[in-house]
Amino acid sequence: MDRALVRRLSNITFIILTGIATLIALTALVLILWSLLSKGIGGIDSKIFTMTQPAPGSEGGLSNAIMGSLIMCGIGLSIAVVVGVLAGTWLSEYGGNTPYGHVVRFLNDVLLSAPSILIGLFVYEILVRPFHGFSAWAGGIALAILAMPIVTRTTEDILSLQPSALREAGMALGASRAFVIRNVVWKSARAGLVTGALLGFARISGETAPLLFTALGNQFFSTELTQPMASLPTTIFQFALSAYDDWQRLAWVGALLIAVAVLSVNIIGRILAREARRS
Amino acid sequence: MTDLPSSHLSEEVYLAFPSRDNLAIEARKLDFFYGKTQALYGVDLPVERNKITALIGPSGCGKSTLLRALNQIYDLYPKQHAVGRILLDGNDVLADRKSLQRLRDRDGSGDDTMVRSPIDVAGLRARVGMVFQKPTPFPMSIYDNVAFGVRLYQRKSRAEMDQIVERALRRAALWDEVKDKLHSSGLGLSGGQQQRLCVARGIAVEPDVLLLDEPASALDPVSTAKLEETLIELRRDFTIVIVTHNLQQAARISNYTGFMYLGRMMEFQPTEELFANPRGQRTRDYVTGRFG
Numbered sequence: 356m357d358r359a360l361v362r363r364l365s366n367i368t369f370i371i372l373t374g375i376a377t378l379i380a381l382t383a384l385v386l387i388l389w390s391l392l393s394k395g396i397g398g399i400d401s402k403i404f405t406m407t408q409p410a411p412g413s414e415g416g417l418s419n420a421i422m423g424s425l426i427m428c429g430i431g432l433s434i435a436v437v438v439g440v441l442a443g444t445w446l447s448e449y450g451g452n453t454p455y456g457h458v459v460r461f462l463n464d465v466l467l468s469a470p471s472i473l474i475g476l477f478v479y480e481i482l483v484r485p486f487h488g489f490s491a492w493a494g495g496i497a498l499a500i501l502a503m504p505i506v507t508r509t510t511e512d513i514l515s516l517q518p519s520a521l522r523e524a525g526m527a528l529g530a531s532r533a534f535v536i537r538n539v540v541w542k543s544a545r546a547g548l549v550t551g552a553l554l555g556f557a558r559i560s561g562e563t564a565p566l567l568f569t570a571l572g573n574q575f576f577s578t579e580l581t582q583p584m585a586s587l588p589t590t591i592f593q594f595a596l597s598a599y600d601d602w603q604r605l606a607w608v609g610a611l612l613i614a615v616a617v618l619s620v621n622i623i624g625r626i627l628a629r630e631a632r633r634s
Numbered sequence: 635m636t637d638l639p640s641s642h643l644s645e646e647v648y649l650a651f652p653s654r655d656n657l658a659i660e661a662r663k664l665d666f667f668y669g670k671t672q673a674l675y676g677v678d679l680p681v682e683r684n685k686i687t688a689l690i691g692p693s694g695c696g697k698s699t700l701l702r703a704l705n706q707i708y709d710l711y712p713k714q715h716a717v718g719r720i721l722l723d724g725n726d727v728l729a730d731r732k733s734l735q736r737l738r739d740r741d742g743s744g745d746d747t748m749v750r751s752p753i754d755v756a757g758l759r760a761r762v763g764m765v766f767q768k769p770t771p772f773p774m775s776i777y778d779n780v781a782f783g784v785r786l787y788q789r790k791s792r793a794e795m796d797q798i799v800e801r802a803l804r805r806a807a808l809w810d811e812v813k814d815k816l817h818s819s820g821l822g823l824s825g826g827q828q829q830r831l832c833v834a835r836g837i838a839v840e841p842d843v844l845l846l847d848e849p850a851s852a853l854d855p856v857s858t859a860k861l862e863e864t865l866i867e868l869r870r871d872f873t874i875v876i877v878t879h880n881l882q883q884a885a886r887i888s889n890y891t892g893f894m895y896l897g898r899m900m901e902f903q904p905t906e907e908l909f910a911n912p913r914g915q916r917t918r919d920y921v922t923g924r925f926g
Contacts, residue, residue, distance in 0.1 A: 529756040
């Protein structure tokens with residue numbers, strides 16, 4: 356066969372193959388979103404946000420799970436942002452090129468891909484067993500450990516993108532290094548730092564495994580941090596496995612709520628990241 | 635950088651220094667190292683008060699390195715160090731214990747009479763301001779940019795600070811363009827305005843010396859002309875050292891010019907002399923555009 360023809364055919368084959376692969380990936384995403392929407396949206400009403408989870412066959416909502424998720428994600432994210440931003444700053448500004456810095460970065464990357472159930476077990480061992488009880492604190496801390504490496508990583512990346520002339524200009528005025536980092540470098544990287552926090556939130560908001568071992572779940576509305584607490588993922592887990600139709604409907608609604616939250620947070624994060632690159 | 639034997643170059647060295655009585659800052663026999671790579675070889679640089687001193691030379695000759703040594707900004711990077719003396723009003727600012735040890739290792743002997751107590755590098759930098767090649771406005775308002783350095787050292791009332799900011803912006807010839815938007819972001823200004831903002835920020839702390847590292851290389855001709863006018867005005871109150879690739883710029887605004895080559899100060903003369911009557915062959919080739 357003619358060489359040019361072979362080339363053209365292999366080119367076309369390759370394009371078609373990549374196209375099909377893309378289509379498969381997109382189809383999966385669209386199907387997931389579609390089933391979430393079609394099965395979840397009908398169940399959304401004000402009761403979802405005002406009433407706690409019902410006994411099978413009676414009226415109810417997800418308010419205890421929504422509140423629990425907000426509280427524990429709040430705890431997790433607060434801890435993760437403080438620790439992650441400081442650790443990322445250290446990696447980018449101070450110790451990143453020392454042998455110790457390389458070890459820290461490597462361990463952080465390992466933590467980044469650690470299975471979440473392991474982290475749940477770890478927190479179970481250090482916070483649940485010794486205190487003889489599941490608690491919202493333990494759940495929040497498990498989520499913090501999950502989000503921390505993400506925030507650390509994005510912080511380091513975004514800070515090392517800031518021009519060194521900016522730091523030099525600050526120091527050339529006689530400011531200390533720490534002062535320049537806090538008042539100039541962080542300010543200049545603000546949008547990127549927020550993006551890191553949002554990515555961390557997106558990661559932990561749907562986590563189930565670490566919460567099963569730590570916060571357990573709670574069928575009542577509770578804001579008591581030392582007691583077991585409900586959360587959307589654990590409630591979905593429980594309801595989806597049940598035999599009751601109304602519980603299964605609520606599980607779909609919960610799944611839709613998480614998906615919408617994660618999707619909007621991701622979109623906001625992307626917009627902010629683009630703004631950050633532009634300025 | 636190739637390391638030529640110094641005897642090969644020394645025949646050409648011609649230094650016509652101003653008298654030492656009226657120097658704002660001076661480098662003496664300064665070596666500089668990036669890790670193990672030596673970038674400056676025994677450089678002398680006298681900077682006369684209230685004059686503009688220009689540093690010219692081909693890329694990689696050490697002009698910027700010399701400038702960055704004068705305010706020790708290289709301190710940020712642990713692998714860089716200088717050996718020699720840098721005198722600010724006659725005081726050796728390089729005289730911390732480690733540097734003196736290095737000086738003794740190099741020269742065999744040294745006097746410890748000038749040992750400085752643990753370095754006050756921040757204090758030095760406050761007296762030796764710096765403006766960089768690319769404009770570096772901080773991500774804050776124009777007003778806060780100018781006030782940034784002042785706030786590090788002094789607590790001022792609102793009214794006093796307003797005055798300081800206005801004065802600095804006026805001297806940097808930026809006041810008329812920004813007086814109505816002092817509280818909008820410094821990042822919104824044009825490149826030339828940003829660079830003059832950086833000049834204003836630098837002079838707001840009233841330094842003795844202002845170092846400029848190719849400040850006009852990212853600017854268009856109109857902005858460049860404006861910046862040059864500003865510098866000539868500033869000469870009355872400040873001492874200026876400017877690194878430039880633009881020979882006409884050096885000729886237009888400076889009083890003294892140093893020609894550097896391969897990490898050495900090859901020729902230092904009053905600017906008119908250096909351009910009209912260069913002594914060294916290399917200087918002549920460079921200023922007539924035969925290489926560079």
